Amino acid sequence: MEDPSETTRARWEALPSWLLTQTAGHAHRLVADAFASVRARGYHYRLLAALEDFGPASQAELGRRSGIYVSDMVTAVNELAGQGLVRRDPDPSDRRRNIISPTAAGVRQLRRLEKQLAACQEDLLAPLSPEERQRLTGLLSTLLDHHNRPTGSA
Numbered sequence: 001m002e003d004p005s006e007t008t009r010a011r012w013e014a015l016p017s018w019l020l021t022q023t024a025g026h027a028h029r030l031v032a033d034a035f036a037s038v039r040a041r042g043y044h045y046r047l048l049a050a051l052e053d054f055g056p057a058s059q060a061e062l063g064r065r066s067g068i069y070v071s072d073m074v075t076a077v078n079e080l081a082g083q084g085l086v087r088r089d090p091d092p093s094d095r096r097r098n099i100i101s102p103t104a105a106g107v108r109q110l111r112r113l114e115k116q117l118a119a120c121q122e123d124l125l126a127p128l129s130p131e132e133r134q135r136l137t138g139l140l141s142t143l144l145d146h147h148n149r150p151t152g153s154a
Contacts (some may be wrong), residue, residue, distance in 0.1 A: 027124050033108060034116035040081070040109065043068055045074040046115070048085065049111040056101040058091060085109050 005061060012018050033043055043066075050066040051057070063073040080086040085106035088098040096103065102110070125133045 009037060013082045023124075027120070030120040030123055031117065034120050038109070038112050038114055038116060041076070041079075042086065043072060044085070045079060045110070047073075047076055047080060047100075047114065048106055051086070051102045052107070053108060056089075056099045058097050058099060060097075080106065083109075094107055 031042060035045065046066040046068060047062060051064055053062060056063050059073055059077055060070070062068075062077075063070055067072075077086065077088075081088060083105075084103055086100050086102055089098060091097040091099050125136070129138065
C-alpha cells in the first residue's frame with residue numbers, strides 16, 4: 001500500500017510563498033557553498049560586479065549601487081582589500097574619502113565567481129527547459145519589481 005505522505009502534500013506546500021521560500025533556501029545554499037569553495041561570499045560578488053558595471057566608487061556609492069548596508073560594506077571592502085582584490089585610493093575631490101577600485105586579481109576572482117554562479121543556476125534550474133527558465137526569471141522579476149516599488153505608487 002502506498003504511503004499517503006508520499007502522494008499528498010500539506011496544504012501549505014502548494015502556496016506560492018512557501019514554494020518561493022523553500023526554493024530560495026536551496027538557491028542560497030548552492031551559491032554560498034560555491035562561493036565558499038573559492039574563499040568568497042555573496043557580498044564579494046556584488047561589490048566586484050558593481051565595480052565592473054559602474055566603475056570605481058566611494059564606499060557609500062558602492063553600497064548604494066550594490067544594495068549592501070554601510071556596516072556590512074566596511075567589512076566586505078576590508079575583506080576584499082585584505083585579499084588584494086580591491087584597492088583604496090584617496091578621492092582627489094575629497095581627501096577624507098577613498099575610492100574603491102578592483103585589482104587585476106579582483107577581476108580574476110569576479111570571473112571565478114561568475115563561473116560558480118553559472119553552475120549554481122544550472123543546478124537550481126536543472127528540471128526546467130530554457131523557455132521555462134526564461135519565463136520563471138521574468139515572473140520573479142515582475143514580482144520583485146512590484147514589491148520593490150515605493151509605498152503609495154500605482
